[in-house]
Amino acid sequence: MATARTSAAARPYHHGSLREALVEAGLSLARTGGPEAVLLRAVSREAGVSHNAAYRHFADHDELLGAVGERCMRRLALLMGTRTDEVRVRQPVKRARAELDAIGRAYIEFAQTEPGWFRTAFAAVKSDQPGDHAQLSAAETPPSARELNPYQLLSARLDRLVEVGEVPAERRPGAEYSAWSVVHGLSCLLVDGPLRYLPPAEIEVAINTALALVQRGL
Amino acid sequence: MATARTSAAARPYHHGSLREALVEAGLSLARTGGPEAVLLRAVSREAGVSHNAAYRHFADHDELLGAVGERCMRRLALLMGTRTDEVRVRQPVKRARAELDAIGRAYIEFAQTEPGWFRTAFAAVKSDQPGDHAQLSAAETPPSARELNPYQLLSARLDRLVEVGEVPAERRPGAEYSAWSVVHGLSCLLVDGPLRYLPPAEIEVAINTALALVQRGL
DNA sequence: GACGGCATGTTGACACTGACAACATGACAA
DNA sequence: TTGTCATGTTGTCAGTGTCAACATGCCGTC
Numbered sequence: 001m002a003t004a005r006t007s008a009a010a011r012p013y014h015h016g017s018l019r020e021a022l023v024e025a026g027l028s029l030a031r032t033g034g035p036e037a038v039l040l041r042a043v044s045r046e047a048g049v050s051h052n053a054a055y056r057h058f059a060d061h062d063e064l065l066g067a068v069g070e071r072c073m074r075r076l077a078l079l080m081g082t083r084t085d086e087v088r089v090r091q092p093v094k095r096a097r098a099e100l101d102a103i104g105r106a107y108i109e110f111a112q113t114e115p116g117w118f119r120t121a122f123a124a125v126k127s128d129q130p131g132d133h134a135q136l137s138a139a140e141t142p143p144s145a146r147e148l149n150p151y152q153l154l155s156a157r158l159d160r161l162v163e164v165g166e167v168p169a170e171r172r173p174g175a176e177y178s179a180w181s182v183v184h185g186l187s188c189l190l191v192d193g194p195l196r197y198l199p200p201a202e203i204e205v206a207i208n209t210a211l212a213l214v215q216r217g218l
Numbered sequence: 219m220a221t222a223r224t225s226a227a228a229r230p231y232h233h234g235s236l237r238e239a240l241v242e243a244g245l246s247l248a249r250t251g252g253p254e255a256v257l258l259r260a261v262s263r264e265a266g267v268s269h270n271a272a273y274r275h276f277a278d279h280d281e282l283l284g285a286v287g288e289r290c291m292r293r294l295a296l297l298m299g300t301r302t303d304e305v306r307v308r309q310p311v312k313r314a315r316a317e318l319d320a321i322g323r324a325y326i327e328f329a330q331t332e333p334g335w336f337r338t339a340f341a342a343v344k345s346d347q348p349g350d351h352a353q354l355s356a357a358e359t360p361p362s363a364r365e366l367n368p369y370q371l372l373s374a375r376l377d378r379l380v381e382v383g384e385v386p387a388e389r390r391p392g393a394e395y396s397a398w399s400v401v402h403g404l405s406c407l408l409v410d411g412p413l414r415y416l417p418p419a420e421i422e423v424a425i426n427t428a429l430a431l432v433q434r435g436l
Numbered sequence: 437g438a439c440g441g442c443a444t445g446t447t448g449a450c451a452c453t454g455a456c457a458a459c460a461t462g463a464c465a466a
Numbered sequence: 467t468t469g470t471c472a473t474g475t476t477g478t479c480a481g482t483g484t485c486a487a488c489a490t491g492c493c494g495t496c
Contacts, residue, residue: 018473018474039452039453039454040453040454040455041452041453041454042453049474049475050474050475050476051453051454051475052454052455052456052474052475052476053473053474053475055455055456055474056472056473056474057473060454060455061453061454061455122406122410122411122412136412136413151412171427173423173427174420174423174424174426174427174428175427177404177407177413177423177424177427177428178400178404178424178427178428178430178431179431180403180407181399181400181401181403181404181407181424181428182396182399182400182403182431183399183403184403184406184407184411185398185399185400185401185402185403185404185405185406186395186396186399186403187403188340188402188403188406189395189398189399189402192340193340193402194340194354194369195395202392205391205392205395206392206395206396206399208392209389209391209392209393209395209396210392210395210396210399212396212435213396213397213400213431213432213435213436214431214435215435216434216435217430217431217432217433217434217435217436218431218435236444236445257481257482257483258482258483258484259481259482259483260482267445267446268445268446268447269446269482269483270445270446270447270483270484270485271444271445271446273445273484273485274443274444274445275444278483278484279482279483279484
């Protein structure tokens with residue numbers, strides 16, 4: 001008896017933390033197969049549990065996929081944070097620009113190195129309420145730790161560009177939509193869309209011109 | 219005989235033009251339900267034919283979805299062409315800019331007014347060969363009629379901007395990737411993504427700033 | 437003008453999925 | 467000790483894509 005899928009511990013009683021195990025399994029499946037690989041039954045199988053067990057932790061398939069998607073989104077935000085911290089420029093104005101460039105590059109880098117997760121992060125958002133699009137600003141959460149989402153990270157960089165005087169204040173409203181659109185659009189076209197099989201050299205060109213467009217156009 | 223499948227006439231012999239009927243049915247389903255509504259069985263049902271009939275015209279589900287997606291893409295290109303033709307500016311330089319703006323607006327307009335078709339146009343491209351990404355330039359087709367795809371329409375507008383001197387020639391390479399990314403990204407975010415429930419006023423802001431970014435940044 | 441080939445459409449089956457209902461187990465409190 | 471109830475299981479159902487076997491009737495050939 002007592003076979004564990006990840007660690008060597010025997011399955012204790014009721015498995016203990018199945019919800020977490022299911023999300024983890026979903027993450028693993030999504031990494032290679034994208035959101036369409038996050039099947040209720042496949043996830044249960046992966047977690048070493050019978051199908052329908054997931055229904056004790058998620059209302060339906062969408063809710064499971066949503067939970068996995070949230071984790072993917074967090075990973076995206078994490079990479080964006082990491083790449084921002086790696087910026088070594090000291091001069092404030094140049095630094096502000098470099099940091100914006102860094103989170104943009106990180107966004108595209110994530111889409112390219114983890115296409116399954118990237119697609120899952122955005123495919124998952126299917127069934128959520130029109131709730132004033134509050135999830136963008138992360139609602140209640142105090143902006144304490146590294147708990148920021150991609151949208152918030154971007155907003156902070158844009159605010160900084162206004163502070164240092166590189167972007168006129170009257171252009172600030174709506175700027176996150178534009179900047180986000182560029183990197184998100186290119187990511188989608190490269191990962192999923194018609195630019196999927198672009199040769200690497202052309203991909204490089206596309207990324208650089210896209211990010212340059214943001215820097216010039218803001 | 220010679221009955222249309224939509225009217226109430228008796229089905230003649232072997233249906234006559236099932237392939238076309240299937241694609242048409244798929245288009246109808248995709249319009250309201252997006253690509254996930256283009257089910258092999260649902261399409262067959264809609265066309266008044268038994269399931270598996272479609273296998274005489276399409277290798278599998280992906281091929282049917284691909285055919286429907288092509289039609290969606292063509293409709294997108296059609297709207298872009300229409301909106302370009304509606305530009306009334308005479309002065310060549312201003313006209314070049316206005317036309318670029320028009321195809322960008324048309325792209326987003328299509329995504330918003332026909333989200334099901336928009337998503338199908340890009341969801342369909344799943345299984346096609348890495349064939350040198352030739353489908354972008356539409357391979358053999360002479361650029362004769364209104365047969366241009368969205369990518370070609372965009373390229374033509376960018377070429378024109380260089381001609382009239384509004385865009386320096388050294389910035390031309392890769393420009394279609396950037397411009398495309400902006401409108402595609404915004405469309406995805408608005409239709410499918412986290413900006414789905416943005417209030418209409420904010421949507422207006424987002425569209426205008428995004429298009430302004432393109433004009434300024436090229 | 438009869439005949440036969442063959443593209444086209446149908447019926448039936450199988451494995452897979454998400455979802456529901458009924459049942460089993462065992463942790464924990466009374 | 468006992469009973470409750472969250473948690474996990476088994477069984478089932480409708481719906482899907484796909485394959486194989488079968489039916490139909492249009493067309494060219496003799």
